Amino acid sequence: MGKRAAAIVGLAEWAPQRRWDRPMFSMEAAAELAALALADAQVEHGEVDGLVTGPVFESPMFGPSALAEYLGVRANFAEMVDLGGASPAGMIWRAAAAIEVGACETVLVVCTTVPPPPRSSPSGASRGPARLPAYLGGDAWGSPQGQFELPSGLVAATPSFALLASRYLARFPTAPELLAKISVHQRENATRNPKAIFRDEPISIDDVLASRMVADPLKLLEVVMPCFGGGAVIVTRADRASRGPHRPVFVSGHGERLTHKSITYAPDLDETPTRVASERAFAMAGVARSDVDVALPYDCYTITVLLTLEDAGFCGVGEGGRFLEEHDLRHDGDFPLNTHGGQLGMGQAGLAGGLSHITEGVLQIQGRGDGRQVRNCDVAYVNGTGGMMAEQVALILEGA
């Protein structure tokens, strides 16, 4: 029996958009998402006494207090989580842990990635990128990354994951069709998710193989598309969770692992931090891999899914190709995976992209999967991956 101290009781999620037609400040986005999530959970605004957020762009420092002030939240627990794509999963377990130790009772977890209103022409929609610093700050004075990785051309995530993929394929030659199957099945799942950016664009294995190489061996249709969006989740104390309209979803196990920022300096390029994070999550929850009804691994690239399936223990190391060959990843298949389409199918709306794996797990367990509902879904495995396959968080979600 895993942890039963805190449960997710409601959520809000915007459909990711390539071009965001409602420019707004991140605190404005947080306010709208908070209102939607509280309404979904039927929790009163005044009950919120915890706040966990990603970066608050209007307040690069003191973000949590700025957001508490803006939202009118009197927080007994507040923090900003900085784990890249693993942030949302990290936010969820921190919220649950804070509730378990009695620091607070009801936590708003919010992730926003939207463009701000333009400074000069308030009427025009901003099409600029999210407000992230150049090189994601990797060029800071004193940053090892700025001394060695950036001058070598190793920037951002894609080449880093490609490096991992090169090693995997050298050790375990895997047919490109099998990795492509991840994109294809997730895109098919996306056709059943009205919020997915590719809801009308299923693809074939041949489409993936014919798409252009972006960083060997990764091809374009194996790479997420960045977009805008946002999401929020309400986590509350277990004894309050059953008051709401939805089946409470316990955060019954969690694990976290960080060892490096730049992939070059990982202790072992052949074992991702997912192994330790997932092992801890499964052990804490007292759940077996075979108990998982829906797997929701972070999927910035196809290779991320393959490595996560292996290191999370759904198959052995080097057996991922055969696992993909033998299993159907669609919502009605024998191994439902990223039933919302994943980020490859739904779009990567910044931090909200990582949150989408959590919201999908909650929706599936609550029976709100609509046209993509997994039958008898009680247990979800969720994973978050940050940066350059660096930060890793695993969660086990279980229905009450």
Next chain:
Amino acid sequence: MGTRMSTDGRPLPTPNPTTQPFFAAAGEGRLCIQRCPRDGFFFYPRARCPNCLGADWSWEDVSGRGSLHAFTVDRMGHDPALAGDVPFAIAVVELSEGPRMTARIIDCDLDDLRVGMPLEAAFETIEDVTLVRFRPHAS
């Protein structure tokens, strides 16, 4: 900032007190990294050994030999500042002495790159800083 732009817009390191000996050696065609008396060589330059946090390390020249631990070919210029160079190979190089480095692979046919292939250090000076690259080593 720890990274500055060359006149043609490339990201270049600005050596700091910790990394200066590495770049000074590279400027003389030497690959010089730190060695802890207990834990051996480590990279990148740090104030203390990442294994024991000891400060009694020394700078030592190493062989400049290594192997291709992992590689990719950037086909689209993930850093727009380097878009003019595509396609180019980025690698994790495992030095014969143990530590890994990030480096571009030069003087190579991109189609011939293989994980495990032997490499040797090469030195490329851009403006006033020398970057360590690697090239295939004909054994």
